[in-house]
Amino acid sequence: MKRSKRILLSGLVGTMLFACGTQTKKPEAEKESVVVEQAVEKTVSGNYVTPDYFKRSEGYDWVGIKVSQQDEKQLAISVRSRADKKRPTCTWDVTAREISEGVFRAVVDGKPVLFAFEGDQLTIKAEKAEDEGVLYFYCSGGATVAGSYQKIAGELDPEQVDQTLFSQVLQLQGIGFHVSSKMKEGKNWLTIAPFGLEISNRSVEHEMDGQVVWAEVEDLNSDGSPEVVVFIRNEETTKGTVIAYSVNNRKSMSDVYFQDIKFDSSINQGYEGGDEFAIVETTLSQRFPIAGTNKLRQVNYEMVNGESSRVFKVKSVNEFERP
Numbered sequence: 117m118k119r120s121k122r123i124l125l126s127g128l129v130g131t132m133l134f135a136c137g138t139q140t141k142k143p144e145a146e147k148e149s150v151v152v153e154q155a156v157e158k159t160v161s162g163n164y165v166t167p168d169y170f171k172r173s174e175g176y177d178w179v180g181i182k183v184s185q186q187d188e189k190q191l192a193i194s195v196r197s198r199a200d201k202k203r204p205t206c207t208w209d210v211t212a213r214e215i216s217e218g219v220f221r222a223v224v225d226g227k228p229v230l231f232a233f234e235g236d237q238l239t240i241k242a243e244k245a246e247d248e249g250v251l252y253f254y255c256s257g258g259a260t261v262a263g264s265y266q267k268i269a270g271e272l273d274p275e276q277v278d279q280t281l282f283s284q285v286l287q288l289q290g291i292g293f294h295v296s297s298k299m300k301e302g303k304n305w306l307t308i309a310p311f312g313l314e315i316s317n318r319s320v321e322h323e324m325d326g327q328v329v330w331a332e333v334e335d336l337n338s339d340g341s342p343e344v345v346v347f348i349r350n351e352e353t354t355k356g357t358v359i360a361y362s363v364n365n366r367k368s369m370s371d372v373y374f375q376d377i378k379f380d381s382s383i384n385q386g387y388e389g390g391d392e393f394a395i396v397e398t399t400l401s402q403r404f405p406i407a408g409t410n411k412l413r414q415v416n417y418e419m420v421n422g423e424s425s426r427v428f429k430v431k432s433v434n435e436f437e438r439p
Contacts, residue, residue, distance in 0.1 A: 160233040161185045164265035180272040189214045199278035207283040208254035236267035286333035288342040295331040316368040326350035332395045336419040347393040356391030362426045373427040
């Protein structure tokens with residue numbers, strides 16, 4: 117997506133605006149970023165903050181939005197807040213697709229939410245006024261993600277920002293899952309916390325060799341209870357896997373076994389990573405390029421009852437030319 121760009125400059129006179137404020141009485145917002153109009157390309161990627169971010173040294177709470185371009189039409193949006201003095205105010209990860217120039221839409225719990233970019237401002241709101249409540253769900257203390265945010269130069273304050281790597285809440289059939297990941301002692305851990313189950317809502321943790329890309333919820337065996345499927349990707353090897361849990365008669369949940377593709381010679385020929393996963397209706401699909409060719413292989417899995425647990429079983433395999 118291309119449009120005129122405002123170049124963010126760190127200061128007008130060397131680094132004087134950052135020298136503990138001794139050279140100027142300008143507001144802290146101006147010290148953070150100075151904007152100058154230029155007719156050059158721009159993307160909306162970057163970090164956006166609430167006004168209180170510029171008063172954080174005085175102890176003010178704040179919320180920040182990290183925006184990353186996934187492709188020409190889709191954004192990855194992460195909402196994080198101050199976490200050094202108290203529990204984070206808002207935590208949320210979502211993807212949004214462009215619907216018009218500078219306007220992106222995400223569907224959250226069945227409700228459309230808009231992300232509108234204009235200059236160095238981001239505005240978040242529900243598309244319909246009656247759906248505003250959905251943006252309170254991801255915040256505590258009666259706060260909401262809705263509002264206006266200003267773009268800044270650089271990253272969010274690393275000493276204050278919530279270090280949660282991923283956070284997503286999924287709901288289906290009256291049962292929900294909070295999927296999150298965080299670094300602990302140099303290792304990346306996934307936490308799945310269910311809610312709405314009749315007997316056990318105990319959370320589970322997994323150490324991961326990679327990072328959470330996304331998660332989806334679906335009733336894969338059409339039994340009236342949902343499954344949650346988390347997609348994992350190792351950024352170095354580009355190889356992916358899934359961690360999944362199935363709800364048992366709305367009472368508790370148990371893990372669903374997914375066999376690493378390296379152990380299945382019937383589908384791993386030419387596999388070198390580059391996985392993409394998705395839930396298509398009640399099927400788990402894995403797609404990856406076949407090394408040395410111009411083809412992609414798509415492996416479709418169905419969830420079935422195994423000897424000791426539910427498992428993903430290969431249902432079909434298709435190969436086709438890369439687009």
